Amino acid sequence: MEFYEKQLGYVNVDGKKLRRGFTTGSAAAAAVKGACSLLKNMEEEHPIELELLSKRVLYILPKGYSLSDDNKTATCSVLKYAGDDPDVTNDLEIIAKVSLASHKDIFISGGVGVGTITKKGLQIPPGRPAINPKPLELITKEAEKLFPNGGIDIEISVPNGIEISKKTFNPRLGIEGGISILGTTGIVEPMSEEALKSSLRAELVMKKRDSLGYTFGNMGEKFIISMGADKENICICSNFIGYMLREGAALGIKDILIGGHIGKIVKLAGGIFNTHSHVADAKNEIIASNLALMGAPLKLIKLVMDSLTAEEALSYIRDYGYESLFDILANIAAQKAKRHTYDEVNVEIIIFDLKGNPIGTSRQAEKLLERLG
Incomplete structure (x- = not known):
């Protein structure tokens, strides 16, 4: 997609120009920011401006928005873009649903298509959604910008995540029910x-x-x-x-x-x-x-x-x-x-x-x- 190619650029691999992409973690964080913006300001953000943990800024296109009739729940979805990296999650829809809550926290959960950790030995304890520490940090950072006092529930879901996860190592690692939300830098670097x-x-x-x-x-x-x-x-x-x-x-x-x-x-x-x-x-x-x-x-x-x-x-x-x-x-x-x-x-x-x-x-x-x- 030309919009992303201009931002992310290319890497030269064996004489070929290959496009960079962004991770599932970046996609999820952008969707969270989009939903938070809609819930807070009642306005859709297009494109979504996402500052990565490295301070690099990406502009990510939302696939869609929705706001509940009572204005208490907003959703935003983003399509994962892998560039030329051979990634089974390319073009996968990642949805963030943000709801106002009575508590003072920012509570993040995994919905349909996001895996659940069932075995110890990974970076995340058993019972928690498979959202790795760096994406979780980025999601939290974006939510805190608009809701510094908390009071929201965030649910990340991936409609086709269960099927796609069968093509990953998740089942062998004891991650059940979907994909993992990954990415340390937020950027995908294709490389031979x-x-x-x-x-x-x-x-x-x-x-x-x-x-x-x-x-x-x-x-x-x-x-x-x-x-x-x-x-x-x-x-x-x-x-x-x-x-x-x-x-x-x-x-x-x-x-x-x-x-x-x-x-x-x-x-x-x-x-x-x-x-x-x-x-x-x-x-x-x-x-x-x-x-x-x-x-x-x-x-x-x-x-x-x-x-x-x-x-x-x-x-x-x-x-x-x-x-x-x-x-x-x-x-x-x-x-x-x-x-x-x-x-x-x-x-x-x-x-x-x-x-x-x-x-x-x-x-x-x-x-x-x-x-x-």
């Missing part, structure tokens, strides 16, 4: 695998030094920085940790500290060096086999094998008092990562949980961390 690898290597070349920190994404970067590392000594590798290990070896890097969530690091312990779930996912099997070698009870091993996420498995391991497993996994992952570089690079590992707590380290990880400060 080779283009992403090229950009990752470019950063690696720029930051080349004897010792570096590797992370899988922004969460890992923040974690290592919080432990004392300098941001300039950290490279983000996405899922291509094996590629980046060998590129680091080719550039002559001597020591690499990998900091990551257990869900990623445990794959390295199993010799999986592209950590995307579409490539391989044997987290439960790797954790369970190492627990078995420790003599863990069969009941715990079965709980791990039935876990939908590594974070859920982690909670059972803690309950049974087998936290020493995390250091074991860190050391195994470090050994296999070193072997992946043909023993040219010394690799150390720090594992953290979703709350950002360090839970496992390889033998020399803390010493290497000091050198990254």
Whole structure:
């Protein structure tokens, strides 16, 4: 759509111009703002001006508005725009219904087509709608602008969300009844695998030094920085940790500290060096086999094998008092990562949980961390 192309622009991927898009989180927040504006001012906003958490401003077209006869409930809908990213949620209608309430809060719920979290281990506790923290923050921010004293109920719904969710990983993650409202930055960046690898290597070349920190994404970067590392000594590798290990070896890097969530690091312990779930996912099997070698009870091993996420498995391991497993996994992952570089690079590992707590380290990880400060 030309309206969005002019705002969001393009990225060059393998010689092709691909359009950026915006996330389901941005669509939901824009719909909330549209409904709040109508309820507060009795006027439709067109287009909807949305300030993202990054302070970037988007203008999003509403699909439609409605206001109840008693002027106490307003709805606004927005069509998700994915640009040229292959996203099953593209063009999906996302609706926000905002109603005046007697309480003093801003209460946000999920309606039809928005999934519900049924298992622990995700960023959202069981029983809550699958609206991730950053979109929830953006929705709340927009609602507070017009209703600073609260007093409203907000319901996000996606009419075709149940059907579309069957084409996502939600059912495997224990998210039932619809899609998730996602998006950290609010913008969708279409990118091919080779283009992403090229950009990752470019950063690696720029930051080349004897010792570096590797992370899988922004969460890992923040974690290592919080432990004392300098941001300039950290490279983000996405899922291509094996590629980046060998590129680091080719550039002559001597020591690499990998900091990551257990869900990623445990794959390295199993010799999986592209950590995307579409490539391989044997987290439960790797954790369970190492627990078995420790003599863990069969009941715990079965709980791990039935876990939908590594974070859920982690909670059972803690309950049974087998936290020493995390250091074991860190050391195994470090050994296999070193072997992946043909023993040219010394690799150390720090594992953290979703709350950002360090839970496992390889033998020399803390010493290497000091050198990254």
